[in-house]
Amino acid sequence: EPEVTQTPSHQVTQMGQEVILRCVPISNHLYFYWYRQILGQKVEFLVSFYNNEISEKSEIFDDQFSVERPDGSNFTLKIRSTKLEDSAMYFCASGRSGLVSTQYFGPGTRLTVL
Amino acid sequence: GENVEQHPSTLSVQEGDSAVIKCTYSDSASNYFPWYKQELGKGPQLIIDIRSNVGEKKDQRIAVTLNKTAKHFSLHITETQPEDSAVYFCAANKEDSSYKLIFGSGTRLLVRP
Numbered sequence: 001e002p003e004v005t006q007t008p009s010h011q012v013t014q015m016g017q018e019v020i021l022r023c024v025p026i027s028n029h030l031y032f033y034w035y036r037q038i039l040g041q042k043v044e045f046l047v048s049f050y051n052n053e054i055s056e057k058s059e060i061f062d063d064q065f066s067v068e069r070p071d072g073s074n075f076t077l078k079i080r081s082t083k084l085e086d087s088a089m090y091f092c093a094s095g096r097s098g099l100v101s102t103q104y105f106g107p108g109t110r111l112t113v114l
Numbered sequence: 115g116e117n118v119e120q121h122p123s124t125l126s127v128q129e130g131d132s133a134v135i136k137c138t139y140s141d142s143a144s145n146y147f148p149w150y151k152q153e154l155g156k157g158p159q160l161i162i163d164i165r166s167n168v169g170e171k172k173d174q175r176i177a178v179t180l181n182k183t184a185k186h187f188s189l190h191i192t193e194t195q196p197e198d199s200a201v202y203f204c205a206a207n208k209e210d211s212s213y214k215l216i217f218g219s220g221t222r223l224l225v226r227p
Binding site: 108 | 150160203205216217
């Protein structure tokens with residue numbers, strides 16, 4: 001069964017550094033998402049992406065965040081200048097169609113900012 | 115904004131017993147309610163979902179019920195097995211206007227052999 005994959009599984013970085021989290025969505029899916037879960041808190045929506053554009057974003061997704069689909073298979077989340085409070089588990093998800101569509105989640109990347 | 119509350123936060127049951135997890139949502143425009151199971155080291159996996167045009171949906175040992183008037187929905191697992199042990203998340207979405215899933219805080223289910 002096709003799965004969403006994410007790399008790396010764990011990323012440690014220094015405050016102020018840039019990080020790129022990578023995701024490979026399910027191959028015939030067209031809609032892509034990032035969520036995050038700070039330890040002990042709820043899973044929170046960050047952004048949705050379709051046709052090389054952001055279709056929806058939350059208030060968390062400020063100017064230090066960006067997303068990109070650099071090729072036909074990868075979907076990335078970039079955090080420009082990491083802060084301590086960016087430490088969280090980041091989940092990528094994908095869906096076949098848009099608003100009426102199941103979202104399939106990857107295993108997550110644990111980001112630790114020191 | 116939209117909020118989803120989930121209870122209980124932990125649930126321990128004997129193998130073979132039933133488990134019920136409840137969620138309430140605040141936005142009456144929500145119309146799609148998925149349930150995800152998260153095992154250790156894995157991402158959330160969809161186990162069942164329900165849309166607001168039905169009141170109940172069943173898939174083998176798993177069922178979900180929805181009460182739109184009261185704005186709550188529940189996950190029912192019957193004949194629980196040790197492999198059902200995991201964290202379960204409910205979520206809500208306004209399917210015709212938003213991509214965003216609003217998640218509950220999760221329930222850690224432990225099935226004792």
